[in-house]
Amino acid sequence: MSNSSTATAHPAPSTNxxxxxxxxxxALSHVxxxxxxxxxxxxxxxxxxxxxxxxxxxxxxxxxxxxxxxxLDEFNxxxxxxxxxxxxxxxxxxxxxxxxxxxxxxxxxxxxLGSTMPGTFDEDPDLDEAIALAARFPAILAAFFRxxxxxxxxxxxxxxxxxxxxxxxxxxxxxDERHWQPLETYLVLLADHGLNASTFTARVIASTGSDLVSxxxxxxxxxxxxxxxxxxxxxxxxxxxxxTVDNVDAWLxxxxxRGDRLMGFGHRVYKAEDPRAEILRGMAERASDPDFFALSKxxxxxxxxxxNERKPGRRLYTNVEFxxxxxxxxxxxxxxxxxxxxxxxxxxxxxxxxxxxxANNRLIRPASEFVGEQGKxxxxxxxx
Ligand code: ACO
Numbered sequence: 001m002s003n004s005s006t007a008t009a010h011p012a013p014s015t016n017x018x019x020x021x022x023x024x025x026x027a028l029s030h031v032x033x034x035x036x037x038x039x040x041x042x043x044x045x046x047x048x049x050x051x052x053x054x055x056x057x058x059x060x061x062x063x064x065x066x067x068x069x070x071x072l073d074e075f076n077x078x079x080x081x082x083x084x085x086x087x088x089x090x091x092x093x094x095x096x097x098x099x100x101x102x103x104x105x106x107x108x109x110x111x112x113l114g115s116t117m118p119g120t121f122d123e124d125p126d127l128d129e130a131i132a133l134a135a136r137f138p139a140i141l142a143a144f145f146r147x148x149x150x151x152x153x154x155x156x157x158x159x160x161x162x163x164x165x166x167x168x169x170x171x172x173x174x175x176d177e178r179h180w181q182p183l184e185t186y187l188v189l190l191a192d193h194g195l196n197a198s199t200f201t202a203r204v205i206a207s208t209g210s211d212l213v214s215x216x217x218x219x220x221x222x223x224x225x226x227x228x229x230x231x232x233x234x235x236x237x238x239x240x241x242x243x244t245v246d247n248v249d250a251w252l253x254x255x256x257x258r259g260d261r262l263m264g265f266g267h268r269v270y271k272a273e274d275p276r277a278e279i280l281r282g283m284a285e286r287a288s289d290p291d292f293f294a295l296s297k298x299x300x301x302x303x304x305x306x307x308n309e310r311k312p313g314r315r316l317y318t319n320v321e322f323x324x325x326x327x328x329x330x331x332x333x334x335x336x337x338x339x340x341x342x343x344x345x346x347x348x349x350x351x352x353x354x355x356x357x358x359a360n361n362r363l364i365r366p367a368s369e370f371v372g373e374q375g376k377x378x379x380x381x382x383x384x
Pocket of ligand 1: 231266268269321
């Protein structure tokens with residue numbers, strides 16, 4: 001039974017979801033939602049995709065300019081020296097049930113780097129720490145991927161780039177160009193994206209004075225959710241369930257009738273097509289099986305038409321996740337490795353944001369609109 005309260009009925013907070021709220025200053029990247037444009041440190045994403053290597057983009061985000069050849073050689077050398085995992089991380093990955101979602105294995109593995117690499121990560125993150133952390137994401141995932149199949153992890157190779165090395169550590173053989181090149185472009189496209197939910201998480205944790213590993217571990221957890229980075233395997237599930245082009249309309253109509261969200265469509269900021277979706281569509285057409293691409297294309301066309309009919313004025317377009325599914329499947333990855341592979345790329349953006357936050361830090365501590373009760377009196381348990 002409730003006792004006295006001075007609360008009054010109150011509307012839901014107007015800042016629900018922090019939509020449109022400016023909560024940080026950044027020079028790293030920006031999403032121009034109305035125009036469907038994405039910029040990394042002054043470069044439109046179309047300038048970089050398919051031209052810059054993932055390592056050049058990581059250097060750009062972390063350091064602030066594109067590297068010279070000498071800077072890139074030194075940077076690649078450092079990345080190559082940071083690909084091996086401490087024994088403690090491998091032991092922990094080995095102990096995990098094989099059914100563990102790879103995103104959970106990654107979150108735990110990243111967190112463990114903090115305790116198994118003493119002296120590497122302190123309270124004052126810098127570029128060397130960002131390299132030491134981000135360069136180990138592929139190794140953690142590849143080790144877990146192999147262990148769950150009863151295979152032993154493979155050591156990384158300093159002579160391979162990030163995309164090649166990731167595929168090498170996953171599958172145990174040097175990858176074909178037709179696999180590592182689309183993966184490299186995918187990694188470039190996903191490296192940073194303004195103040196998205198996981199980046200905000202990383203910046204909030206960094207703003208408390210906590211360390212880089214804690215900030216990035218929190219970000220991995222935020223990326224996992226289907227409203228953020230968890231959608232692409234669900235896109236694959238959706239396409240597999242639809243099965244044939246003849247079934248597209250019936251399947252989408254039934255899903256929308258149930259009130260389901262169509263995975264791979266809609267975005268908090270883009271009110272035009274996500275430029276990454278446009279680039280990934282072209283890549284999917286070149287890289288994936290023609291029947292699968294035809295099914296994806298038909299599903300996209302009908303989904304856009306139905307969303308426009310059912311949600312007029314909401315401006316729902318294809319987002320990055322829709323064609324990520326086709327591209328990553330063509331590269332040879334199973335669905336449950338899609339979001340973790342997104343994290344391999346975004347680890348660069350997260351750590352760049354942590355460094356930027358700490359360069360000009362102020363504790364991020366927003367206010368809330370209080371809609372609870374006040375003035376209640378404690379009643380002993382035997383009198384309730
Ligand atoms: N399918 C059906 N309806 C949708 C979808 C969708 N994919 N996305 C938005 N809507 C509808 C909502 O139901 C809502 O309708 P209503 O106003 O009639 O209630 C309206 O469009 C606005 O939706 P919001 O939830 O207010 O939009 P929000 O900005 O919060 O959502 C989000 C953005 C979470 C990405 C949403 O579009 C969504 O759930 N998409 C599907 C999941 C997905 O693709 N996630 C990946 C996002 S990309 C990334 O993070 C890397």
